[in-house]
Every structure is written in structure tokens, then in C-alpha cells.
Amino acid sequence: MxxxxxxxxxxxxxxxxxxxxxxxxxxxxxxxxxxxxxxxxxxxxxxxxxxxxxxxxxxxxxxxxxxxxxxxxxxxxxxxxxxxxGSPGAAVLPGPFLPPPTAVVQDRLAGWISDLTALQELTERLTRTACLDDALREALRAGAALVGARRGLVTLHPATGPGRDHPVTVGFGLDHADLGHIETIPEAAQGTTPEAFPEAGRSAGPGPADPGPPATGRRGRRATPPPAPEAARPQAAHRAERALTSYGRLFDDLPPAGSRSGTAHPDIAADEGLDPRHREVAARLGYGASYAVPLETEHAGRIGAAVWLYDEPSEPTERQRRLVGLYRDHATEHLARQLELAEARRTVATLREELLPSRLPRTPGVRLAVRHRTGPLGGGDWYDALPLPEGALGLAVGGVSGSGPGAVAAMGRLRASLRAYAVMEGEDPVAVLSDLELLLRLTEPSRAATAIFAYCEPPDRKVILAGAGHCPPLIIGDHRVEFVETSLSAPLGMLACWEAPSVEIEPAPGETLLFYSDGLLHRTGQPMDRAFARLRTAAAGVPKAARRDPDAVVEHVLRTVLPQMEDADKRHEGYGDGEGGGGEDVVLLAAHFE
Structure with missing residues (x-):
């Protein structure tokens, strides 16, 4: 078959x-x-x-x-x-043939992976910065590494929004003297036009989101953009002139608003288009080329610019421009957020400063001094010194639980209430704190507070004080440095009925009574017993010649207990941070009895 x-x-x-x-x-x-x-x-x-x-x-x-x-x-x-x-004789093409990747392709892929890894590490370092000053320095350092430069300069001065009233300039590898030399470059040498500024760009009418790389001349300098329309030119020129100083003296030929491309000067010494003073400063400071980029976001607009300086005539490659452009976009968003945070902290700090005494009273027989440092979030620590009837003096230091604007507002209400009770019954500190506790429990039951109030009679050198969960004051004199033995008591708002006995002391002539907030101890980062010992050692170390001056006493104690705070205050000055090893407020109030 x-x-x-x-x-x-x-x-x-x-x-x-x-x-x-x-x-x-x-x-x-x-x-x-x-x-x-x-x-x-x-x-x-x-x-x-x-x-x-x-x-x-x-x-x-x-x-x-x-x-x-x-x-x-x-x-x-x-x-x-x-x-x-189909037709019987039609040929069928063979399938696609994929050759193995060559060494060139593998090298290119390895380069891309290396660039992405480097960008990720740099952006993570930038994201971990907690204040504007640190963010600016990290952005300059990372940008210098990406473009191959050793020095740089960044300036922030938005025309609108947060930071417009507080311009800031930070140098990388440049000291104050170098920045001073840069400031001597004439503004007319920059060739900056109104279109380079966000407000002027908006006044000139809408434009493309990114017009692409700018047209450059023989030496890499950007050609002058077209002028603004006649109707918008006066207003644009005025706003550009107002914002001119915000971009320093090195940000000439910036692209118009909406463009984020950079501007290179590959050979400053040979660039005859620059002002002679510019070339002279470059030769004095030892840089031969520069590369500047604008800092701009879609939400905040142009907030500033950054420039990196090369020791020799040079300019970044296309790959370096692409990398620094990607990093710049992320850094600008982060800097814009830090500007908003700095503005909010500054507002909270200004508010709480207005809620605290603008000046200390002058009372015969007593000299006062105070130091107050605000935490990053603007906590609720406060102090007060008010004259009372019959030549008496009331001194108070306290703190409200929580942080931020809510705690600042609660602090203001608590301080105003204590002043009222002190005027009526200040000779009895226990009664003052009892009334304050009742008010806090009825009006703000979710909050707790600590406070210490002292009723002083300077002619007799007599002090009656009572505390509610607050640290005991410290007596500093030639023959003794010791804490006042106050009775233990709970903070205000913690018990159904608060009560604690008062303590009466008599400081000797020349002795100083030092009040302080618990933030002074917490910022040391040590256990409370060691923090108390550190405070007592610092008070005992006050020079004898300075013990007659309450300002010298509080300054010495603050610098000795928290040496890092002075440097932190200088670094973060103007931003409302006051950050120095912790987030709590620090208050020191000294009363020197003559």
C-alpha cells in the first residue's frame, strides 16, 4: 500500500x-x-x-x-x-541578521552608564543638603567636576517670588578678596540685554520655550538678541537694570529668558570684545576661560546664574555641556525650593522677633543681657523682662511644645498672658504660673509648656522664683557657681491641677543669675547630666574680669557650650536657620546684681 x-x-x-x-x-x-x-x-x-x-x-x-x-x-x-x-518565482528575503555588539558600541554604552551613575550620585548629594548655603556650594562643586573647572560662582536674585529682596552670592575656590575684584568689572562690559532677564523677557512678549543653542561669534560669544518691542522696551530695560546686579559681573551674554543654553568664553585674554578691566581681573585672579549657565525653572522663572572658571583657555565639550545641563535642571529646582524654605523661615523668624521684647528694661541695681538663637523650624521658646510696680522686675523664660508658625503664635499668646498676670500678682510667682496653667488648659488643651518666673527686688537683692518643668537657673559669682535648688514640678498643661512651692534666694553683689532654655542643653547632643556639667564648667570658666558684664557672661557661656553654633550662625546668616547641631531654640537671659 x-x-x-x-x-x-x-x-x-x-x-x-x-x-x-x-x-x-x-x-x-x-x-x-x-x-x-x-x-x-x-x-x-x-x-x-x-x-x-x-x-x-x-x-x-x-x-x-x-x-x-x-x-x-x-x-x-x-x-x-x-x-x-504570489508568483512561483518570487524570491523570499532572508531574516534580519544582528551582528554581535562591537567594541565601539560597548564603549558607548559603558560611557552612558558611567554618566548616568555620576549624575545620580551628584543629585543625591545635592538633595541631602538642608539649607540654601550648603545647596549652593554643593551645586558649584558638582558643576565644576562636570565641566572640568576648579573655581566657580553662583548668584541668586529672582526678579519675583522668594528671595527677591535677599540676593545671595556664593563662590567656590574664590575668597572674599577675589569676589571683590570681580565686583570691580564695569557693568557696561557685560553686554547684557533686557532679554536675558525673566521680567524683561516676559515684557517683550511670548517666545519659544527653548530657541536652541545661541548663535555664537568667532570666539564663542553669543550674538546680541533682537531688541524688545518699542512698547515694552522702557519697562523691560528698567527691570533689567534692576536685576543686573543680581547676576554678578561674569554673566555676560546670557541667553534670553526661556533658553537654558550656556555661554562660553574660551579665551578671555584674547577676546577683544570684553572690557579691558574684565581681562585685567581675569589675569589677576589667574583664570583664562569661563562657562556660564542660567538657572531657570518653568515655575519660578530665572532665579540666577552660575559660572565656572578655567585656569587655562578652554571650554567644555559637548558631552560636558549636556551633563552639566541635566544636572543644572535638577539643581535649579532644588535651589528654588530652598529659596522658598528660606523665605518662610525668615518670615517666621521675623514674626517671633516681633513677639519678643524689642529691648530690655533698665532697672537700677540690675543689668540684663540676652542671647537668642532660633531653630530651623522656629520653635516656641521665649523670654521676657518687664518692669513691675514699686521698682520690681519680672524675669521669665519658657517654651511651648511643637514647632513652626503654630508654636510661634502660641508662644506669643502665652507670653502676653504671663505679662498680664505678672503685673497683677507678680510678687507671687506660684500664683502667676497657676493662672497661666489654667488658661493654657482651658484654651489650648492639646499643648504643653514649660516656664520659670522670677520676681526680683533689686534694692534688697531678693529673688522669688517658681518653675514649671523648666531647668533651674545658675548663679555665677566669684565664690560660687551653682544651680538654684528649685522644687520638681510638671510642665504646664500636664496635670489637672498644677502647684509647686516657690524658692527665695539672695544673690550677693557682683553675682549673676543665668536663666536658659532646655535647647541649650539639647543642642550639645549629650545626656542631660553631662550637659548640665558642661554648662556649669562653662560658667565657672568665665574670666573674673568679664563676670561684671552680663553680655560677656552670656557670650562666653554660649560659645563654650555650643562652639559650633557661632560658625553655623555665620554660615546661615540671613536664612532663618540658626542651625547648629540641633533644631531647638536657644535662650540665655542674665541678670547681674550690682
Missing amino acids: TTPHLPKVAGINPPVPPPAQTPASASAASSADPLSPSASGAPGAGGPEGPEGPGGPDTSASAADPSGAAAPSGRPGSSGRSGSL
Whole structure:
């Protein structure tokens, strides 16, 4: 019995599965070979003439040659049912051939991965910065590493929004003397036009989001942009003149608002288009080229600019420009957020300063001095010194739980209430604090507060004080440095009925009574017992010549207990941070009895 043949249609060769004993790899390899019969486009394996050529019918050949036209449909190079439709002589193109990656491609991929890794590390370092000054220095350092420079300068001065009234300039590798030399470059030498500033750009009408790389001259200097329309030119020029000083003296030829491309001066000494004073300052400071980029966001607009200085004539490569551009976009967003935070902290600091005494009273027999440092979030620590009837003096230091604007507002209400109670019954500090606790429990039950109030009679050198969960004051004199033994008591608002006995002391002539907030102890970062010992050691170390001056006493104690705070105040001056090892406020109030 013979094997029945499959029916054949003209132009169509029905698929026949290969024998089970034929390896699939051999079939796939032969079908993928462009010189094999199946790749030649013939429906059979009998010859170029097709199924009726000299070789006769190809049924036997199909069964015998598994690599021929009878390869199953779907294999590469097969001439199955889906690939044989059409004319019998139509050729079937071989499948795509993907060569292995060459060394050039591998090097390029490795370069991309290296760039992305470097950008990720730099942006993470920038994100970890907690204040504007640190963010500016980190952005300058990272940008210098990306463009291959050693020095740089960044200035922030938005025309609108946070920071417009508090411009800031930070140098990298430049000291104050270098910045002073840069400030001597004439403004007219910059060639800066109104279109380079955000307000002027908006006045001149809408433009493209990014007009692309700026047109540059023979030495890499950007060509002057077209002038603003006549109707907007006076207002744009005025705003540009107002914002001119915010971009320093090195940010000439900045692109117009909306463009974030950089401007390079590859050879300052040979650039005759620059002002002679500019070339003189560059030679004095030892830099031969510069590269400046604007700092701009879609939300805040242009907030400033950054420039990096090269020791020798040079300019960044296209790869370096691309990398610093990507980093600049992220850094600008971070700097804009830091500007908003700095403005908010500054507002809170100004508010709380207005809620505290503007000046200390002058009372015969007592001299006062105070030091107050605000925490990063503007906590609720406060102090007060108010004259009372019959020549008495009231002194108070306290703190409200929480931080931020809410704690500042609560501090203001608590201080105003204490002043009222002190005027009415100040000779009894326990009564003053009891009334204050009742008011706090009725009006603000979710808050707690600490306070210490002292009623002083300077002529008799007599002090009556009571505390509510507050640290005991310290007596500093020639013969003793000790804490006042006050009774333990709970903070205000913690118990249903607050009560604690008062303590009466008599400071000797020349002694100083020092009140302080618990933030002074917490910012040391040490356990409370060690912090108290550190405070007492600092008070005992006050020079004898300075013990007659309460200002010298509080200054010495503050610098000795928290030496890092003075440097932090200088670094973060103007930003409302006051950060120095912690986030709490610090208050020191000294009363020197003559």
C-alpha cells in the first residue's frame, strides 16, 4: 500500500512536517542559509524550473530533503503557506541578521552608564543638603567636576517670588578678596540685554520655550538678541537694570529668558570684545576661560546664574555641556525650593522677633543681657523682662511644645498672658504660673509648656522664683557657681491641677543669675547630666574680669557650650536657620546684681 500524496495546488506547496528523527537545529540552520534551496525562493527542491522541471515531481524530494521547501511554516527562511503566496518565482528575503555588539558600541554604552551613575550620585548629594548655603556650594562643586573647572560662582536674585529682596552670592575656590575684584568689572562690559532677564523677557512678549543653542561669534560669544518691542522696551530695560546686579559681573551674554543654553568664553585674554578691566581681573585672579549657565525653572522663572572658571583657555565639550545641563535642571529646582524654605523661615523668624521684647528694661541695681538663637523650624521658646510696680522686675523664660508658625503664635499668646498676670500678682510667682496653667488648659488643651518666673527686688537683692518643668537657673559669682535648688514640678498643661512651692534666694553683689532654655542643653547632643556639667564648667570658666558684664557672661557661656553654633550662625546668616547641631531654640537671659 503506497503512502497517499498530499494534494498540490498550482503555486502552493503544502507544508510537510519534517521527520521526527531530523534534528530541529539542522532544519533551522539550512533554512537560515541564504544559499540553501529553500532560501532561493523555489517551491520545491527539484530545480529552478519548479515542480514540473527536469527533476520531475518533487514529492519524493520533499519527503527526503527536510531542509527544502517542505520546512514547516513559521521557521526562518521557510516557504510555507504564508510565504509562498504570489508568483512561483518570487524570491523570499532572508531574516534580519544582528551582528554581535562591537567594541565601539560597548564603549558607548559603558560611557552612558558611567554618566548616568555620576549624575545620580551628584543629585543625591545635592538633595541631602538642608539649607540654601550648603545647596549652593554643593551645586558649584558638582558643576565644576562636570565641566572640568576648579573655581566657580553662583548668584541668586529672582526678579519675583522668594528671595527677591535677599540676593545671595556664593563662590567656590574664590575668597572674599577675589569676589571683590570681580565686583570691580564695569557693568557696561557685560553686554547684557533686557532679554536675558525673566521680567524683561516676559515684557517683550511670548517666545519659544527653548530657541536652541545661541548663535555664537568667532570666539564663542553669543550674538546680541533682537531688541524688545518699542512698547515694552522702557519697562523691560528698567527691570533689567534692576536685576543686573543680581547676576554678578561674569554673566555676560546670557541667553534670553526661556533658553537654558550656556555661554562660553574660551579665551578671555584674547577676546577683544570684553572690557579691558574684565581681562585685567581675569589675569589677576589667574583664570583664562569661563562657562556660564542660567538657572531657570518653568515655575519660578530665572532665579540666577552660575559660572565656572578655567585656569587655562578652554571650554567644555559637548558631552560636558549636556551633563552639566541635566544636572543644572535638577539643581535649579532644588535651589528654588530652598529659596522658598528660606523665605518662610525668615518670615517666621521675623514674626517671633516681633513677639519678643524689642529691648530690655533698665532697672537700677540690675543689668540684663540676652542671647537668642532660633531653630530651623522656629520653635516656641521665649523670654521676657518687664518692669513691675514699686521698682520690681519680672524675669521669665519658657517654651511651648511643637514647632513652626503654630508654636510661634502660641508662644506669643502665652507670653502676653504671663505679662498680664505678672503685673497683677507678680510678687507671687506660684500664683502667676497657676493662672497661666489654667488658661493654657482651658484654651489650648492639646499643648504643653514649660516656664520659670522670677520676681526680683533689686534694692534688697531678693529673688522669688517658681518653675514649671523648666531647668533651674545658675548663679555665677566669684565664690560660687551653682544651680538654684528649685522644687520638681510638671510642665504646664500636664496635670489637672498644677502647684509647686516657690524658692527665695539672695544673690550677693557682683553675682549673676543665668536663666536658659532646655535647647541649650539639647543642642550639645549629650545626656542631660553631662550637659548640665558642661554648662556649669562653662560658667565657672568665665574670666573674673568679664563676670561684671552680663553680655560677656552670656557670650562666653554660649560659645563654650555650643562652639559650633557661632560658625553655623555665620554660615546661615540671613536664612532663618540658626542651625547648629540641633533644631531647638536657644535662650540665655542674665541678670547681674550690682
